[in-house]
Amino acid sequence: MIPDCFLYLRLTLNMELSKLGEFGLIEHIRKMMMRRSPSVLLGIGDDAAALKFPASASVLATTDMLIEGIHFDLAYTDYYSLGWKSVAVNLSDIAAMGGLPRFCLTSLGIPPAISVEHVIDFYRGCNAALQAHQTILVGGDTCSSQQGIVISVTMLGETNRKREITRTGAKPGDRIFVTGTLGDSAAGLEILKSASKKGGARGEKNYLKRLTQKHLRPVPRIEWGRKIARSHCAHAMIDISDGLSSDLAHICEQSGVGAIISAEQIPLSRSLVMASSDLKKSKLDYALSGGEDYELLFTAPSGKVRNLHSLGIPLVDIGEITQTRKLSLVDSRGVTVPLKPMGYNHFARTSLSEVFKN
Ligand code: ADP
Ligand code: MG
Numbered sequence: 001m002i003p004d005c006f007l008y009l010r011l012t013l014n015m016e017l018s019k020l021g022e023f024g025l026i027e028h029i030r031k032m033m034m035r036r037s038p039s040v041l042l043g044i045g046d047d048a049a050a051l052k053f054p055a056s057a058s059v060l061a062t063t064d065m066l067i068e069g070i071h072f073d074l075a076y077t078d079y080y081s082l083g084w085k086s087v088a089v090n091l092s093d094i095a096a097m098g099g100l101p102r103f104c105l106t107s108l109g110i111p112p113a114i115s116v117e118h119v120i121d122f123y124r125g126c127n128a129a130l131q132a133h134q135t136i137l138v139g140g141d142t143c144s145s146q147q148g149i150v151i152s153v154t155m156l157g158e159t160n161r162k163r164e165i166t167r168t169g170a171k172p173g174d175r176i177f178v179t180g181t182l183g184d185s186a187a188g189l190e191i192l193k194s195a196s197k198k199g200g201a202r203g204e205k206n207y208l209k210r211l212t213q214k215h216l217r218p219v220p221r222i223e224w225g226r227k228i229a230r231s232h233c234a235h236a237m238i239d240i241s242d243g244l245s246s247d248l249a250h251i252c253e254q255s256g257v258g259a260i261i262s263a264e265q266i267p268l269s270r271s272l273v274m275a276s277s278d279l280k281k282s283k284l285d286y287a288l289s290g291g292e293d294y295e296l297l298f299t300a301p302s303g304k305v306r307n308l309h310s311l312g313i314p315l316v317d318i319g320e321i322t323q324t325r326k327l328s329l330v331d332s333r334g335v336t337v338p339l340k341p342m343g344y345n346h347f348a349r350t351s352l353s354e355v356f357k358n
Contacts, residue, residue, distance in 0.1 A: 017116050022142050025119065032123055033130075033137040039102065040136055049138035051103055057158035062093040068111075068148030076192035079118045081216040082151070083125025089241065090155035091133055091220035092294040096239035097164040098229025099157040101133050101222060107141040109150030133222050165229055165298065170236040170255035174299035174321040179224055180314055181269040182244055183276075183283060186290020188215030190279060207271035218294040224313045225296055233308050237298035243291035249327060249341035251299065258326040261319030261339065288329075289342035 017025065030044040041050035053059055066072060066086050087104060094101045106126060110119065130137060135155070143150075188211035221239070228234050236255055240247045244266070252259050266287050276283035299321050300308060308315060319330075327339040 017110070017114065017119070020116055025116070026142055028116075028120070029123055029137075029140075032120070033127055035136050037136055040138055043136070043138045044140075049103070049105075051138065051156070053102070053158055056161055058161045058164060060094055060097050060099045060157040060159060060164065061154065062090055062157075063152060063154040064089050064093065066149075066151040066153075068150070073193075073196070074149075075196040077216065079121035080125035080128075082149075083122040083127075084129045084217050085125075086122075086151045086153045087126045087129035087135075087155075088218050088220045089294065090153045091129065091135070091222060092218070092239040092241065094155055094157035095220050095222045095225035096237055096296060097157070097159060097166075098225045098234075098237065099159040099164060100226065101135040101155055101157040103138045103156040104130055104135055105139045105141075105154040106137065107143075107152040107154075109143050109145030109148075111145045111148055114149065129220075133220070159229065163229060165225075165234050165237040167236055167238050167251050167254040169234075170251050170257050170299040170321045171301070172257055172321055172323040173302065174235055175302050175305060175317050176248070176259060176261060176297070176299050176319045176321060177308065177315050177317055178240070178244070178267060178295055178297050179221055180293070180295040181267045181272065182240065182293050182295060183272050183286030183288075183290045184211050184214040184269050185218065185292040185294075186215075186243075186286045187272050187275050187279065187281075187283075188212040189290075189292070190281070191275065192216075207274045210269070210271045211275055215292065218292065220294060221296050224311075227311045227313060228296070228298060228308075231304075231307055231311060233300045233304035234298040235300060237296060240293045240295045240297050241291060243289040243342060244293075244297065245288045245327070245339055246291070246341040247297050248339075251297065252321070252325065252327060255321075256325065258322040258324045258328075259319060259339075260322055260328040260330065260336070262330045263332050264330075265316060265318040267314075267316040267318075284332075288339070 039052045041052060043049055072082060091101050191208050192212050192215060228237065236251050238247050238251055248259055263284055268283055268287060272283050272286060276286065328336050329339040330336050
């Protein structure tokens with residue numbers, strides 16, 4: 001049966017997209033994204049995809065939404081980057097489990113102002129992120145939207161059965177590690193916002209471009225997550241999407257432990273250091289509460305530190321898991337202060353702050 005939203009889509013989408021129609025658009029997407037694989041028994045085109053997983057695998061399933069006006073603004077986001085990021089944030093959730101991404105589904109709510117070219121650019125971005133990790137688009141849904149673009153991406157991946165790294169395994173005495181550098185994406189967003197207010201000039205400085213790139217085209221840490229999983233060193237892992245303070249709070253809450261981290265140890269890029277002095281903002285705030293870094297945060301017993309450093313991943317030890325259920329930060333003066341989970345929270349619930357009252 002054809003849902004009402006498709007009738008609305010026919011009436012209201014701009015000429016180009018309405019000429020193509022929803023089934024024409026799906027056919028276009030199918031041709032553009034088609035990849036043959038023995039694991040895809042049925043891909044785009046039937047009522048459901050039929051997929052093969054190895055008998056020894058646990059299937060990982062994750063989904064993330066991106067809503068125009070909440071997660072992105074077309075004033076400074078191009079469609080290609082939007083496609084890339086929609087896929088990358090889901091890949092990052094598979095990375096955080098130590099998994100291998102396999103299949104993807106993309107569902108779109110498309111408002112009238114969007115043209116076929118925009119949708120194609122979006123899928124070019126999706127395709128680039130998917131191909132970088134040999135992941136195949138096997139389905140989705142297409143609908144009209146009256147207010148802004150709605151994107152929902154579902155990612156299916158696999159791990160060896162019972163080898164996934166969860167948020168619940170952190171133990172007192174574990175060291176806390178992060179990959180890469182933190183705060184770049186949040187600073188990049190601020191640069192994009194202020195450039196769009198000034199009429200689009202983002203400046204040509206390389207360090208500003210590096211930061212905006214980190215925001216628009218995050219790189220999911222799939223290989224690093226898998227290496228960490230294969231090393232059997234990590235007790236708990238999460239990807240940093242909400243911000244270090246919030247995501248550390250998630251691990252601690254779900255593992256029933258606390259943590260103390262050192263401000264001086266948090267890895268910051270040279271680009272962030274330079275931009276935060278331009279922006280007159282605290283680089284530490286970007287790193288602690290900025291979010292959308294899509295780096296990995298994990299804990300491991302201190303006896304495994306050498307093994308971890310031999311994995312060839314840029315890792316920094318930023319602190320320790322504690323028995324006391326408190327989050328603390330040793331600041332740059334060496335003073336221990338409470339660490340509040342300050343990352344993005346859609347409904348401004350206070351549950352994490354309540355758990356960690358300090
Ligand atoms: P149904 O009416 O059963 O929901 P659709 O007409 O929505 O079927 O979809 C037809 C096929 O196209 C399905 O295989 C679906 O997974 C795929 N599909 C629909 N929209 C998209 C999209 N935006 N991206 C990828 N695949 C899509
Ligand atoms: Mg459908």
